Amino acid sequence: EAGVVQSPRYKIIEKKQPVAFWCNPISGHNTLYWYLQNLGQGPELLIRYENEEAVDDSQLPKDRFSAERLKGVDSTLKIQPAELGDSAVYLCASGRLSSGELFFGEGSRLTVL
């Protein structure tokens, strides 16, 4: 079974530029999460989807961050414009509603200069 696929793995941009990350979850998984991980910290939830519905986006900074999960499969997370403090690893995870287990992708490391 293929795991959660994320791209790009690395991205370096200048502040105020836009950036987008893509995630393809494990086939058959109906929940999808975007997490933010700062250096030396645990992952922090940005947004949670059940199928195509965003059921928890309370931690998503909506002034500059947006996410979508069209058709309830893959998802994109966008930042526009990026700020220096956005430098971090953006992790995508997926799972089944019937299970408490989440499976993570390798992450997209963002550096904002």
Added chain:
Amino acid sequence: GQQLNQSPQSMFIQEGEDVSMNCTSSSIFNTWLWYKQDPGEGPVLLIALYKAGELTSNGRLTAQFGITRKDSFLNISASIPSDVGIYFCAGNYGGSQGNLIFGKGTKLSVKP
């Protein structure tokens, strides 16, 4: 909001030694998960716990869901160099998968 306290923050041990780390929460959790993260990689699920008092093993790893539902521990027996990494606990205090939050991690270093 909900908080997880994970300890110790870091450990430096000799190969072959046993390791123990734990997590405590300010609220009752329905699920405890333990993950390992290697540098530059995403967290990998090690063990999932669903019932208070549950004790589950995965090879040399053993984890327990505390009976108060506010804590969990992870033990690694006979550590080897490839156990090096950061171990995260995660807890779910809502229904199904909702509201999964993570501890800050325990960094494990193993001296051959």
